[in-house]
Amino acid sequence: MEQKNGSSFAGFILLGFSDRPQLELVLFVILLLFYIFTLLGNTTIITLSQLDPNLHTPMYFFLSNLSFLDLCYTTSIVPQLLVNLSGADKSISYGGCVVQLYVSLGLGSTECILLGVMALDRYAAVCRPLHYTVIMHPRLCALMASASWIIGFSNSLLQTVLIFLMPLCGRNKLDHFLCEVPPMLKIACVDITMNQTELFFVSVIILFIPVALITFSYFRIVRAILRIKSAAGRRKAFGTCGSHLIVVSLFYGTAIYAYLKPNNNYSQDQQKFISLFYTVIIPMINPLIYTLRNKDVKGAMKKVFWKDFGSK
Template identity: 80%
Template structure:
């Protein structure tokens, strides 16, 4: 795996190899979770496109989030499943670069998109009469495009800076995928500057959307409490509650992983935290939005009845 003393041709992802019994359990659990993630997020995307009632800014961003989750979990989980089943846990140098680039880019894009979705909820609840003017399709498309551009611009810079660091032939990554903190631990030079730069970028990508979300929901709570109808309050809190649940899961684990000193938690802790935001969150997102949203449930029932009617012979 090492060429000319320090030029790497590949890495070994140690993952959970120190716990062989856990690997078998994780393989089964993660395979089920991954299949459910594919099913749930694909369903959200299909419903958002097929049902005219869901052709609104909220579901436009939700389908973007589902597509992001599909790509994000696919950037790490299939390879993890292969490694959990076999002795060969290697990944090529190019594969590691690509995995870091896509997983980081998709993760950053999701951070920003969740902030944009909070602004959408703010406009819907606090500016209902001007909602269609504020969140017109062109602006929605522009904001969605901007989230992808910013996310992958940051990922391009971070990936370039990480792989410029000399590794001196070290090729064993104590993680289940190529991520910034474990890659920096392979360096044979002082990485203080790289860690500071990565921390600064994480603060911008994580905390600015969190600030926007906090402001938006502060305004939303004030607006909802002024609604005299109990049914209106429940509807407003219902649609916003789903988004807040997703935000708490994703940001909570990402902030824990990226904004703490690397020596403040064990490597195993870091791996299990990473499992939450790479596997668990993409899985639960569609179920949170589906089970707590009457529009989506109604669309599912409608499409289910339509498909059933197509299967029943006309002579019955």
């Protein structure tokens, strides 16, 4: 069989949910609503973090980074998905597939690292409250956030180059709704054992090193909280960390399941719905988790949005 490089293709066909046409219209409406809520929620977090001086702290600096990241992440995937769900054309150009894989994987990898950095921030806030502003000074926060983005996109560049160097032998149908590493590996016409081993090794580093940092941080945080004599103080400390723990559990749980579980242990439909969860649902509910459980954010919303409304 003649080996054709992916660059000879006009593009790829994203099969998505085309085997369930009755589901496509329902998914289109649901995902459109989710995308709108994602834009509104994350834009609100970013706006509040900029406008309210009370939120000019390391915690909200990292939170606004996370919201911007989620905003970009879902935008790199959902508009193309909505176009594919709305008509018979399921194609994506070769260049569009490269960009989508690079950007979405870079943003996802960055979020893995950033959530670990946020756990260190919570550790400093709870376990070193008197030295918090000295430890988490703006330059260090900017350095850690920048390092998260650089490492995340460096990993994405490596994976993207390795994927698109593989010969595809004329195969251009992806049984997925986005250009993602696992479905791209399935259309290669060469032995992908080395690629799978490399992807597993890198995924372990990108996922489990932050998880180790989070585990260490929250082990120390729980010990510190249990030593607080005031019940109100313990509730405040748990409330400060609870939102981050919920986000961490949702994100890492689905990411580990998607990238580290053997492919033969779950169906392609399972992979698609898992991908929907961490590419669409999690970016939408993150702002809800932080705003519903956070008095500072709710107070900032009242000051920033309802102050102008009340003055009219």
